[in-house]
Amino acid sequence: MNILVIDDAKLNLLAVQNIVAEYKIECNLILVNSPEEGLKKIESEKIDIILLDIVMPNLSGIDVLKMVRDKHKNIVIIMFTSLTDKKYLKESFDLGANDYINKPIEPIEFISRLKSAIKLREYQCELIESYDNIKNINVELKESNAKLQITQIELINREKLSTIGRFSAGIAHEINTPLGYSISNLYSINKYFSILKENYERINAIIQNNYNNIKDTKYLEELYENKNKIEFIFKDFDTLIKESNEGLNKISYIIKNLIRFTNKxxxxxxxxxxxxxxxxxxxxxxxxxxxxxxxxxxxxxxxxxxxxxxxxxxxxxxxxxxxxxxxxxxxxxxxxxxxxxxxxxxxxxxxxxxxxxxxxxxxxxxxxxxxxxxxxxxxxxxxxxxxxxxxxxxxxxxxxxxxxxxxxxxxxxxxxxxxxxxx
The missing domain is CATH 3.30.565.10 (Histidine kinase-like ATPase, C-terminal domain)
Structure with missing residues (x-):
């Protein structure tokens, strides 16, 4: 426990030192006789309690109190006062002082108020430590909760994939068989189509070569009329077979992906x-x-x-x-x-x-x-x-x-x- 005493009267500093020693108060007592030096100690060391005189040259205790409270909210501050005018004491409490001690210093009053300040500071430190522990626990809980959320999402996704996988496997199996014979049938149709086209071209060549020997002109006109229709069918047939092949191959690709997708x-x-x-x-x-x-x-x-x-x-x-x-x-x-x-x-x-x-x-x-x-x-x-x-x-x-x-x-x-x- 670091206790800083700021008082321009050296007799008061000596009195504080003697009383603390006499009552065997366990603390690190820091004595300074100017407010400027006291402010330096506050910034350079961890101070728990300040005993501060109100009336001092250059900077008053009220000025020092304002400066300390702007930066340090938890330091316990006790004001020394010998003033009969209570307005300074009231101002001290308004600015954040915790207690006061009358001067001249009376040992019993001094030690009682100092012990109360020490207990207050101990409670503060315990509270701050508890708060820090709760903050750390809260951070750990947030991290754990985040990991749980991620794990939960992964588990849900895996369960979804498992369900989709079983469903997909059934679909893939059901589609694969008709897909297989559809591709096979289309291959046969394409083969038959090639044979028909080849024979049609041969027959058409024979008709062209024997055109002058055919006497039935009406029959020739029908042949030419049908020839145009057949050529259109052959041309469209090429497109239909090509598009059907592309469609079936795409279905085949999707089925392969589904089967691979279901491989756990x-x-x-x-x-x-x-x-x-x-x-x-x-x-x-x-x-x-x-x-x-x-x-x-x-x-x-x-x-x-x-x-x-x-x-x-x-x-x-x-x-x-x-x-x-x-x-x-x-x-x-x-x-x-x-x-x-x-x-x-x-x-x-x-x-x-x-x-x-x-x-x-x-x-x-x-x-x-x-x-x-x-x-x-x-x-x-x-x-x-x-x-x-x-x-x-x-x-x-x-x-x-x-x-x-x-x-x-x-x-x-x-x-x-x-x-x-x-x-």
Whole structure:
């Protein structure tokens, strides 16, 4: 307990020193005989209690009291007074003094008031310590709550994926069989069509070569009339077969993705994955989400992925990171009439795999850039978002993969999320 005594009368300082020693008060007693020196001690040392004389040269005790209370709210201050005019004492209490001691100093009164001040200061210190502990506990609880929220979201997403996976597996199985024979039948139709076309051309050539030998002109006119119809059918048939092939191949591609999507091992373990496939699957999920929420035409998502861009990862983790960042950009654009353009790019070296996601928006406020990965930070309206999407990305990339994730504003406009994870 550090007790500072400020009094220009050396006899008073000596009296305080003797009384404290006589009553064996355990404290560090600091004695100064000028207010200026006292103010220096307050700034240079941790002071718990101040015993302050009201009447002093240059600076009065009232002046010192004002200065101390402007900066230090918790120091216990006891005023020395020998004045009969109570207005100075009242002013002292108005400015934040805790108690007073009459001069000349009477030992019993002095020691009683000093002990009360010491107890008050001890209670203050305990209260401050409790408050700091509660603040620390509150911070820890917020962090734990954020982690729980992220874990909960991951569990919900995994459960959704599991349910979707089982549902998709059934759909994929049901579609795969008719799809197989449809593709096979279309191949046969195309083959038969080629044979028919070839024979038609041969017959047409025979008719042309023997035109002068055919006497039935009415029959020839019918042939030529039908010839035009048949040629139109052949021409249209080419287009129909081509479009049907493209459609069936697209369905086949989606089915393959669904089957891969239902492979639980891809989501529960680290494997070497082709980043292009992860990006394509994520875009399919985003397109479905946008179509469901009637925002189908709000976004254009392109990607430039290196052909040999394989990364060792948990497939679900990287899909979640890409999904969250892209949807975060799209959610922001919902506030405007502009169309969001998003580009996913990748590259790698011997140690790291890099990929980035950039958009054409207005960018991120410089004051907010350091906060975007904090749990519960969001610029959305209350009830529109929890502020955990980018925090989950940070947790996956930095904590789980020991990688890095950064966001920057682009000179041409928009912002760019850059991610790197070890190979």
């Amino acid at each position: 091992k891809m989501y529960d373990s680290f494997q070497l994955n082709y980043l292009k496939e992860i990006v394509e699957e994520t875009i399919i999920l985003i397109d479905s989400e946008l179509e469901y929420n009637k925002f189908k035409d709000i976004a254009t998502i392109d990607y430039e992925i290196e052909e040999e861009s394989y990364i060792k990862c948990n497939r679900f983790d990287i899909e979640q990171v890409i999904f969250n960042i892209i949807m975060n950009a799209i959610d922001f654009f919902n506030k405007s009439d502009e169309k969001v353009k998003i580009l996913v790019e990748s590259c790698k070296d011997e140690k790291w795999s890099y990929f980035s996601i950039s958009d054409n928006g207005p960018g991120i406020d410089e004051n907010m850039k350091d906060k975007v990965f904090e749990p519960f930070f969001t610029t959305k309206e209350i009830g529109k978002g929890l502020g955990l999407g980018l925090s989950a990305c940070y947790d996956i990339i930095v904590n789980k993969y020991k990688g890095e994730i950064h966001v920057e504003n682009l000179p041409v406009g928009g912002c760019k999320f850059s991610i790197k994870i070890p190979n």
